[in-house]
Amino acid sequence: GARGQLTWATTLDLGGESKLGILVTGGYQYSRFGIDDLEDDISDPGQTPAPLVPNSVADYQFRYYDYERDRAGVGTNINLDLDKDNKLYANLFYAGYDEYRNPAMHTEYRNIDALAANGSSVASDGTITINATNSGTFVRKTFTDELTQFRDLAAELGGQNNLGGFILDYKATFAYADDNVPFNYNYRFQDNSVAGTLTYKNNTNSGSSPSFNFSGLNGTDTDPTQFLLVPSKSNNSTTSYQVAAYGGKADGKFDIPLGGGDASTVKFGAAMRMEYSTYTQTNFSVATGGTPLPLSQLNPASYTYYNGLYSTGPMPDFNTTNNLLNNNSNQYEGAFTQADPNGDKGGDYTNWEDVYAGYAMYTLKSGPMEVMTRARLEVTHIQYNWYQAYQLLANGDPNTSNELASPIAETGTIDYSNVLPSLGFKYTFNPDVITRMNYSQTIARPTQSQYIPSFSLGQALSAQANNGLVQNTFGNPSLKPIISNNIDFSFELYPQKGAILACDFFLKDISNYIALNYSRVDGPGGVGSGGVTDSLNYSNVPTSGIYGAEFQYQQQYTMLPDPLNGLGFRGSISVMGSQGQIASGIYGELPFQSDLIWETGIFYKQGGFTFDVAGNFTGKNLMVVGDPAVDNS
Numbered sequence: 001g002a003r004g005q006l007t008w009a010t011t012l013d014l015g016g017e018s019k020l021g022i023l024v025t026g027g028y029q030y031s032r033f034g035i036d037d038l039e040d041d042i043s044d045p046g047q048t049p050a051p052l053v054p055n056s057v058a059d060y061q062f063r064y065y066d067y068e069r070d071r072a073g074v075g076t077n078i079n080l081d082l083d084k085d086n087k088l089y090a091n092l093f094y095a096g097y098d099e100y101r102n103p104a105m106h107t108e109y110r111n112i113d114a115l116a117a118n119g120s121s122v123a124s125d126g127t128i129t130i131n132a133t134n135s136g137t138f139v140r141k142t143f144t145d146e147l148t149q150f151r152d153l154a155a156e157l158g159g160q161n162n163l164g165g166f167i168l169d170y171k172a173t174f175a176y177a178d179d180n181v182p183f184n185y186n187y188r189f190q191d192n193s194v195a196g197t198l199t200y201k202n203n204t205n206s207g208s209s210p211s212f213n214f215s216g217l218n219g220t221d222t223d224p225t226q227f228l229l230v231p232s233k234s235n236n237s238t239t240s241y242q243v244a245a246y247g248g249k250a251d252g253k254f255d256i257p258l259g260g261g262d263a264s265t266v267k268f269g270a271a272m273r274m275e276y277s278t279y280t281q282t283n284f285s286v287a288t289g290g291t292p293l294p295l296s297q298l299n300p301a302s303y304t305y306y307n308g309l310y311s312t313g314p315m316p317d318f319n320t321t322n323n324l325l326n327n328n329s330n331q332y333e334g335a336f337t338q339a340d341p342n343g344d345k346g347g348d349y350t351n352w353e354d355v356y357a358g359y360a361m362y363t364l365k366s367g368p369m370e371v372m373t374r375a376r377l378e379v380t381h382i383q384y385n386w387y388q389a390y391q392l393l394a395n396g397d398p399n400t401s402n403e404l405a406s407p408i409a410e411t412g413t414i415d416y417s418n419v420l421p422s423l424g425f426k427y428t429f430n431p432d433v434i435t436r437m438n439y440s441q442t443i444a445r446p447t448q449s450q451y452i453p454s455f456s457l458g459q460a461l462s463a464q465a466n467n468g469l470v471q472n473t474f475g476n477p478s479l480k481p482i483i484s485n486n487i488d489f490s491f492e493l494y495p496q497k498g499a500i501l502a503c504d505f506f507l508k509d510i511s512n513y514i515a516l517n518y519s520r521v522d523g524p525g526g527v528g529s530g531g532v533t534d535s536l537n538y539s540n541v542p543t544s545g546i547y548g549a550e551f552q553y554q555q556q557y558t559m560l561p562d563p564l565n566g567l568g569f570r571g572s573i574s575v576m577g578s579q580g581q582i583a584s585g586i587y588g589e590l591p592f593q594s595d596l597i598w599e600t601g602i603f604y605k606q607g608g609f610t611f612d613v614a615g616n617f618t619g620k621n622l623m624v625v626g627d628p629a630v631d632n633s
Helices: 318-325 341-345
Strands: 002-015 018-042 057-083 086-110 128-131 138-163 166-188 197-201 211-213 235-259 262-286 301-305 310-315 336-338 349-366 369-392 398-430 433-444 455-457 470-474 482-493 499-522 532-556 567-583 586-588 596-606 609-618
Touching: 057 310, 086 310, 086 318, 138 310, 138 318, 262 341, 341 369, 341 398
Parallel strands: 470 532
Antiparallel strands: 002 018, 018 057, 057 086, 086 138, 128 197, 138 166, 166 235, 197 211, 235 262, 262 336, 262 349, 301 310, 349 369, 369 398, 398 433, 433 482, 455 470, 482 499, 499 532, 532 567, 567 586, 567 596, 596 609
16 A cells, blocks of 8 residues: 655744644545455254254355555644633544455355265364265355445534633534445356365364365366356445534533642533434346356456465456446346335435533542542434335334335434443552542443344345345344443553553443344244244343453663664553353353454654554454354354
8 A cells, every 4th residue: 555645734923922823734545455254154053954063064155355445635723822811723624535345256165064964974083074966065156346435524613711710612513424335236156056075174273274175076166167147146236324413512610729739620511412314225136137157258267365275266357347247238237227116215214313411520639649520411312214115024023025015204213311420539659650440331322223223135234244144134223322330440650751551450330232133033924035034133232241451561762772762662462351141041252342452563753753563463253142043153
């Protein structure tokens, strides 16, 4: 990648104590990056007959992505200091990016469950051999061409006045964001049924780098003439999301002398945020058929990654494919037309979310001790509009096989208020040694996609769960906001200028943690293949907890001779645990909570020049919770 930035600033003397400061900056960044990924779906342990081993997989997905992103932005800051007690400011920012995914390529080996009835076997070292002929194993190839465009505008106007010792701060804000996907072409080749045997072994390195041997398929899985690009498997989609937010806040502060060097401060204020957003989606399919296009005519090439461990097998050349397919007059495909207007309407929504808040805070300083107490009141009002496009099953899920003749406009409201207390204690043993203890209650509101019950058919959430079997994804308007009671204890040591050594211990008692929830209707009422309906939505985990410790060290080695005194090192490590009821009667780690995070870096700072090289690691993530007997991972 490459990037550049220009900044200009000046200060104008307006006479007396008045000064005007102006800063203008602009930048551009080009990035190109890729994602090489191997994913799997674990075999359903509840299927009959059961797999030979628990680590049997239903499919492996070899994924190879290529991204390009162009980002640019401009901003300005204006400060008007009328005198030492009265200041005004204005900020304006506009930025955006275009991101091309060209392309995302998948090669999937499906129906590779270790089932004795199909002739599979397991060796003593854990190697699983699959009889592809008896198992109905097939290879599926897909690729995607997508453009995402994001634009962001933000403006704020504010000031500060000292009214005889009473400090008044105020600010008004406006923000607008536009996130569009003008095209998302998805192409899929006809499934290639393969014969012979294949083996895989996924119990080495804790299953993080499975090994494969496809030579027993005798090339039936890598022959490009056996993969036909079929028009009926191609589709395109567009999405548009806009959000506008208006806000304002005002804070007042004054000191109360207590004598004897002690002091206290009272601070209070109010704030508001009114946000409006809208989302629309449109899906297209090929209107007319055409001649199937063999992969062999698309200049295929194979891509290997993970030091040669994995290969995508033959995949089409991106430019060749685009030239042939993104032309409505070609012999292979007709024009893309909207496939299901009513169904698309079922994914559209508008949303108003207004939050009003007020707080009061008191701080006491006495010698080396400082105590802070605060209470904050937040009132939330939400109104959302969406469309019911399908009849509902008895459990409330949409019956996607029974679309309504005309979508029904629906409206819902959500209201709640919360009082959030906090209490903090700080003790300074000396300027180099400080300890802190804090208690606070915080809130995290559900996002729009989590509470608006508009239904998306396909992969809106199933992509997060790494499961292509999901028929329904939808929000849950009964979700409650997450409330967290937090206790923190930290110890900080500042051995010299530019250095810190700190440790922090924390405990969070959480109510209503929000998690992706996986559910299944199996049998009568199911709308998927074989009467099975897999659904994803969101649910609250009633009680849960997160606990852990963080250790941090940073130092610039100023004691070294010039120019080495600009060298520095920083590092941090967090060790965490979590516990919650992730399914009825089942307790385990919370979704999206990592057990280990570390970050480290080497930097150089000297004479306005800064150079930084850093690395980080985030531990495992559990993606969804729910029925443990369904096919997810």
